[in-house]
Amino acid sequence: MLEMKNACQRCHRLLPPISHDAFICSYECTWCRDCAREPLERTCPNCGGELHQRPPRGHEPDRDTTALTRDAIVAQLRQGMLRSAT
Numbered sequence: 001m002l003e004m005k006n007a008c009q010r011c012h013r014l015l016p017p018i019s020h021d022a023f024i025c026s027y028e029c030t031w032c033r034d035c036a037r038e039p040l041e042r043t044c045p046n047c048g049g050e051l052h053q054r055p056p057r058g059h060e061p062d063r064d065t066t067a068l069t070r071d072a073i074v075a076q077l078r079q080g081m082l083r084s085a086t
């Protein structure tokens with residue numbers, strides 16, 4: 001599960017999921033724009049990885065759609081099993 005860190009690990013500035021000012025490395029160390037740009041020079045001090053802007057989070061994914069899709073897949077699998085059984 002992808003955990004969103006909501007503050008800069010250097011200056012502790014708040015970076016909510018919708019923020020456009022959050023920068024992360026591939027290990028999701030999180031930094032604000034000001035720290036990522038100047039003092040860190042776009043390199044993570046924890047792991048040496050490149051820092052990239054974290055895409056601002058949109059609204060919650062539609063869970064109902066996901067459930068429907070999964071049910072549809074299960075139904076198809078069941079049909080396939082029935083067919084192979086007969």
Ligand SMILES: [Zn+2]
Pocket residue numbers: 008009010011012013031032033034035036
């Ligand atoms: Zn910062």
Ligand SMILES: [Zn+2]
Pocket residue numbers: 025026027028029044045046047048049
């Ligand atoms: Zn890192």
